[in-house]
Amino acid sequence: MQQLFCQEKINRGRNGVSYTYSVNALLHDGTRKRVVSDLDAPELPIFLEQHAEAWMKIADTPVPGEFAR
Numbered sequence: 001m002q003q004l005f006c007q008e009k010i011n012r013g014r015n016g017v018s019y020t021y022s023v024n025a026l027l028h029d030g031t032r033k034r035v036v037s038d039l040d041a042p043e044l045p046i047f048l049e050q051h052a053e054a055w056m057k058i059a060d061t062p063v064p065g066e067f068a069r
Contacts, residue, residue: 002026004035004053005063006045021045023052026063042067 003026011018022037023045039045045067053060 001056001058002028003058003061003063004049005065006042006049006067007065008042008067021067023048 005024005026007022007024009020009022011020019040019042020037021039021042021044023035023039025033025035027033036045036048050060052058
């Protein structure tokens with residue numbers, strides 16, 4: 001695994017707009033895999049990303065399409 005990153009998804013429906021968040025992995029071959037999805041607040045995926053990267057000793061670097069904090 002090269003990097004972890006968070007993404008925001010905008011959901012539009014009859015009842016308006018809602019947002020969900022996910023934690024994703026960028027693999028060394030360039031593919032992306034969803035690790036955790038459908039989180040309803042941005043704080044949790046950011047927390048998970050930061051602590052998992054620290055535990056795995058992965059330096060945080062920007063990923064195109066990443067949720068801006």
